[in-house]
Amino acid sequence: MKKLMHGAGLIVALFLFTVSMSAQDRKAEGRKAEGRNPEAMAKLLTDNMKNKLSLNDEQYKKAYDANLEFLNGAKELKTSEGHTVEKGKGLKELDSARDEKMKAILTDEQFGQFLVMKKENREKMRERRKPRE
Incomplete structure (x- = not known):
């Protein structure tokens, strides 16, 4: 059970990290387009x-x-x-x-x-x- 919870926690952390990185990419693209x-x-x-x-x-x-x-x-x-x-x-x-x-x-x-x-x-x-x- 502990291994299952640990694996699920890693998946959630990886998902949150990915979402955060893609949001930063979109912000950078927006700044590029401003000029x-x-x-x-x-x-x-x-x-x-x-x-x-x-x-x-x-x-x-x-x-x-x-x-x-x-x-x-x-x-x-x-x-x-x-x-x-x-x-x-x-x-x-x-x-x-x-x-x-x-x-x-x-x-x-x-x-x-x-x-x-x-x-x-x-x-x-x-x-x-x-x-x-």
Whole structure:
């Protein structure tokens, strides 16, 4: 009888521990999402570009504006009505427009590095979206 009670106690403790851990995960996800407004994301993205591409102050300001415009457009697309395919096309158009702006803002070398950064970020995003095994 003692062994049965001991085993049941361990199961209850394990259950409570699991519930507690999953609640903490949800809180952390909520905190991550709080800073995801277009302005904050544009600043984060442009700060990263400044570090990796050595942007000067004028380039930083113009790149921030281009990133903010892109992110505002992407947010509008995400919340709009319509099919996913249409939204995807709209996002590609926004991305192409931003690329054109970046090409005018950045030097040829910086623009090449920018395209590499975009590709790396896209790969990281795909990895995060893969189901965990």
